[in-house]
Amino acid sequence: MNKTFTFFVFSYYLLIGGVNGQNADINLLKKISTSKNSKYENFQSGLSFSVYPALVLTPSSFVAIGLLNKDTNQINTGVCIATGIALNTAISIGLKYSINRNRPYITYPEIKPIETENTPSMPSGHTASAFNIATSLTLFYPKWYVAVPAYTWASGIAYSRMYLGVHYPSDIIAGAILGSGTAWLTYYLNKKYFRKK
Numbered sequence: 001m002n003k004t005f006t007f008f009v010f011s012y013y014l015l016i017g018g019v020n021g022q023n024a025d026i027n028l029l030k031k032i033s034t035s036k037n038s039k040y041e042n043f044q045s046g047l048s049f050s051v052y053p054a055l056v057l058t059p060s061s062f063v064a065i066g067l068l069n070k071d072t073n074q075i076n077t078g079v080c081i082a083t084g085i086a087l088n089t090a091i092s093i094g095l096k097y098s099i100n101r102n103r104p105y106i107t108y109p110e111i112k113p114i115e116t117e118n119t120p121s122m123p124s125g126h127t128a129s130a131f132n133i134a135t136s137l138t139l140f141y142p143k144w145y146v147a148v149p150a151y152t153w154a155s156g157i158a159y160s161r162m163y164l165g166v167h168y169p170s171d172i173i174a175g176a177i178l179g180s181g182t183a184w185l186t187y188y189l190n191k192k193y194f195r196k197k
Contacts, residue, residue, distance in 0.1 A: 025168045029104055032162045033111050040163075041114050048115075048160040050153075051129050055085055058133050076194060081136045084186035088132040088179055089125070095178070096120040104168050113165030124167045127175030128182075130154035135183035154179075 062078030065071070101122040105111040119125075134150035158176060161167040167175075 025170050026104065026108060028169045029111065029162055029165075029167075030108075032159075033165050044160040044163045045114065047156050048126055048164060051126050051133075051157055054133055055129055058137070059085065076190065077140050080186055080190040080194075081133070081140075083190075084132055084136050084183045085129065087186060088128055088182040091182060092123060092125045092128045092175070092178060093119075095123055095174075096125070101168075101171070103166055105165055111165050115164050115166060117166050121167055122171045122174055123178050124158070124161050124171040124175035126161055127154070127158040127167075127172050128179035130157040131176045131179030132183045133179075135180040136187060139183065139187040 059078040059082035062081065063075050064078075066074030066076075066078060096119055099122045100120050103113075103117060103121045105113040105116070131151075131154045134147075134154040137150045138147040154176075158172045161172060162169060
């Protein structure tokens with residue numbers, strides 16, 4: 001537990017607290033932000049938005065198929081994924097308002113966002129949700145043909161949040177760690193205490 005806490009404190013210092021880390025953070029975002037092509041703006045917005053239906057359809061699909069097939073493990077998978085999503089969302093919102101980091105376009109007016117948000121910046125909730133779903137699917141179905149498209153989609157959403165100008169790279173990294181971590185935790189607890197052998 002102490003090692004985990006130390007890792008997060010160290011990561012936070014490098015990504016947010018350290019001057020060099022902060023400079024790298026905004027410099028990378030500026031490079032992404034200034035390389036925008038208007039032809040891709042709708043695609044990036046749509047990709048970013050795709051996390052919302054995925055949050056509902058992913059667990060509900062497993063539960064529905066499990067009910068149709070009377071497969072308790074399939075139902076359990078859906079419930080576990082839904083639990084991971086709920087935990088991830090709660091922690092993400094709590095961290096956002098605890099850290100209370102301004103969006104990059106507020107701190108740096110030269111960043112011209114395609115969209116704006118009303119919540120604080122750190123961590124990226126979209127990225128956390130996407131990596132939560134991708135990690136859950138990969139844990140339950142550890143095959144390359146599940147992992148590759150799942151993480152490609154999650155990484156695309158992570159990039160889109162920077163492309164849209166609403167998140168720093170460090171917000172994205174924190175979101176990916178949070179989403180993957182909450183997925184792993186719920187999977188581990190589910191496997192240990194609830195899943196039928």
